[in-house]
Amino acid sequence: xxxxxxxxxxxxxxxxxxxxxxxxxxxxxxxxxxxxxxxxxxxxxxxxxxxxxxxxxxxxxxxxxxxxxxxxxxxxxxxxxxxxxxxxxxxxxxxxxxxxxxxxxxxxxxxxxxxxxxxxxxxxxxxxxxxxxxxxxxxxxxxxxxxxxxxxxxxxxxxxxxxxxxxxxxxxxxxxxxxxxxxxxxxxxxxxxxxxxxxxxxxxxxxxxxxxxxxxxxxxxxxxxxxxxxxxxxxxxxxxxxxxxxxxxxxxxxxxxxxxxxxxxxxxxxxxxxxxxxxxxxxxxxxxxxxxxxxxxxxxxxxxxxxxxxxxxxxxxxxxxxxxxxxxxxxxxxxxxxxxxxx
Amino acid sequence: xxxxxxxxxxxxxxxxxxxxxxxxxxxxxxxxxxxxxxxxxxxxxxxxxxxxxxxxxxxxxxxxxxxxxxxxxxxxxxxxxxxxxxxxxxxxxxxxxxxxxxxxxxxxxxxxxxxxxxxxxxxxxxxxxxxxxxxxxxxxxxxxxxxxxxxxxxxxxxxxxxxxxxxxxxxxxxxxxxxxxxxxxxxxxxxxxxxxxxxxxxxxxxxxxxxxxxxxxxxxxxxxxxxx
Numbered sequence: 029x030x031x032x033x034x035x036x037x038x039x040x041x042x043x044x045x046x047x048x049x050x051x052x053x054x055x056x057x058x059x060x061x062x063x064x065x066x067x068x069x070x071x072x073x074x075x076x077x078x079x080x081x082x083x084x085x086x087x088x089x090x091x092x093x094x095x096x097x098x099x100x101x102x103x104x105x106x107x108x109x110x111x112x113x114x115x116x117x118x119x120x121x122x123x124x125x126x127x128x129x130x131x132x133x134x135x136x137x138x139x140x141x142x143x144x145x146x147x148x149x150x151x152x153x154x155x156x157x158x159x160x161x162x163x164x165x166x167x168x169x170x171x172x173x174x175x176x177x178x179x180x181x182x183x184x185x186x187x188x189x190x191x192x193x194x195x196x197x198x199x200x201x202x203x204x205x206x207x208x209x210x211x212x213x214x215x216x217x218x219x220x221x222x223x224x225x226x227x228x229x230x231x232x233x234x235x236x237x238x239x240x241x242x243x244x245x246x247x248x249x250x251x252x253x254x255x256x257x258x259x260x261x262x263x264x265x266x267x268x269x270x271x272x273x274x275x276x277x278x279x280x281x282x283x284x285x286x287x288x289x290x291x292x293x294x295x296x297x298x299x300x301x302x303x304x305x306x307x308x309x310x311x312x313x314x315x316x317x318x319x320x321x322x323x324x325x326x327x328x329x330x331x332x333x334x335x336x337x338x339x340x341x342x343x344x345x346x347x348x349x350x351x352x353x354x355x356x357x358x359x360x361x362x363x364x365x366x367x368x369x370x371x
Numbered sequence: 372x373x374x375x376x377x378x379x380x381x382x383x384x385x386x387x388x389x390x391x392x393x394x395x396x397x398x399x400x401x402x403x404x405x406x407x408x409x410x411x412x413x414x415x416x417x418x419x420x421x422x423x424x425x426x427x428x429x430x431x432x433x434x435x436x437x438x439x440x441x442x443x444x445x446x447x448x449x450x451x452x453x454x455x456x457x458x459x460x461x462x463x464x465x466x467x468x469x470x471x472x473x474x475x476x477x478x479x480x481x482x483x484x485x486x487x488x489x490x491x492x493x494x495x496x497x498x499x500x501x502x503x504x505x506x507x508x509x510x511x512x513x514x515x516x517x518x519x520x521x522x523x524x525x526x527x528x529x530x531x532x533x534x535x536x537x538x539x540x541x542x543x544x545x546x547x548x549x550x551x552x553x554x555x556x557x558x559x560x561x562x563x564x565x566x567x568x569x570x571x572x573x574x575x576x577x578x579x580x581x582x583x584x585x586x587x588x589x590x591x592x593x594x595x596x597x598x599x
Contacts, residue, residue: 287455
């Protein structure tokens with residue numbers, strides 16, 4: 029890195045500008061990642077908290093699959109008898125209101141693996157953001173339920189969720205007279221989704237996210253924007269190092285003429301690119317994480333390794349790929365050009 | 372002791388439908404401690420001779436020997452290794468790296484050759500002192516005069532203790548006083564360090580400072596003055 033460091037020092041204006049561009053791209057990617065994760069938590073937080081690994085829906089997964097899916101008690105029983113299924117629990121999903129607040133109402137049999145362990149008949153378990161107190165009586169549909177517990181992060185479709193006994197859920201207008209919306213499955217390694225009863229789609233918990241309407245719409249758009257930003261980053265870094273390498277062609281010819289190995293020159297140039305990328309992307313990620321922490325109480329924003337270090341590493345790796353493509357020129361520089369008028 | 376031998380070397384280039392003969396059965400020998408000037412008009416083959424002697428270009432036929440080792444017919448990797456360890460280059464415009472100080476130019480040449488440990492900072496400073504630049508070690512090329520840049524280039528070429536020094540028109544951008552200074556320095560260091568130096572030049576005013584001369588015309592040796 030002898031030459032790399034000295035060139036960074038000598039052309040610090042150019043490299044600072046490049047690092048600043050990378051920092052801005054990194055800031056954007058980190059903010060988008062944090063926002064995507066924050067919105068995802070609001071869309072599918074309740075789904076991610078399920079103890080079960082798989083979910084059975086009556087319809088193929090797509091936009092708002094949970095809104096259209098209907099399962100019967102017979103489906104639940106059939107699934108329970110399928111080899112490899114340890115437990116099959118009917119799961120109701122709909123929306124309703126508590127006072128004036130719209131809520132996602134999730135129905136489960138008290139005592140099942142699916143239901144919160146604090147859920148008992150004639151009680152509900154509510155997301156803490158609703159502001160309900162334990163012991164408080166809450167009218168919902170035609171019933172009045174006592175708040176058994178409050179929990180954090182139980183959200184679905186951007187609505188705070190309340191867990192109610194399945195029979196209460198079935199009496200809600202939003203349930204549309206269904207037995208349930210889906211079946212939550214606990215399975216072992218021998219379970220084969222192909223052996224599930226006809227008309228049911230078996231999804232992993234992660235794949236089931238796509239069946240939640242708000243998640244599919246938001247995540248798709250934001251992931252596309254993030255992907256484009258990462259691609260732009262690689263192209264920008266590649267373009268910068270292409271121009272930089274062209275500017276250094278005479279120096280590279282001299283170095284090759286005096287015997288420098290191509291691998292030495294490539295290693296040095298890649299180290300230079302790595303320094304610019306790590307400093308630029310690291311600065312952007314730090315600023316992005318700090319900004320995210322500052323607004324996370326007002327905006328759905330998640331600051332963790334997957335939204336900061338993950339994008340940072342991806343940016344550095346893609347940037348290095350862009351730089352590596354540009355550095356092909358290093359291989360092709362002819363040392364003979366170091367001699368003036370060699371012909 | 373004869374260090375460099377070019378024996379019956381021919382080099383051609385394709386030139387449209389024709390073939391251009393850059394070097395036509397050229398033979399040359401340079402002893403340790405000898406500065407041999409290679410002169411001739413533009414296009415006479417001076418730089419081609421330097422390129423072949425410096426293993427930057429492979430001749431069509433003929434042999435290049437350095438300290439008795441035949442260097443023709445080796446791989447590019449082996450050629451680069453010889454250039455790293457046994458040949459020093461001084462280029463026409465000094466060709467120093469703009470981002471490095473005078474001292475760092477030498478340090479980089481040592482690192483490139485894998486001689487980072489053997490070539491100490493002290494040796495680099497001594498070499499810069501030997502070319503009269505002990506006070507300019509921290510200056511970059513744009514802070515040096517043309518003559519000083521060439522002197523740094525000479526010190527850089529000698530840093531790995533080469534057997535052969537190949538010098539390409541070092542005085543082309545200098546006035547006559549500076550030109551004589553640079554060639555006198557080359558001659559002194561060549562004698563002191565017992566390298567064989569090939570000096571390609573069109574500057575006839577400095578020829579009294581060299582030991583021998585080969586004149587080329589159209590790729591052929593047309594005159595040779597043997598060492599004094």
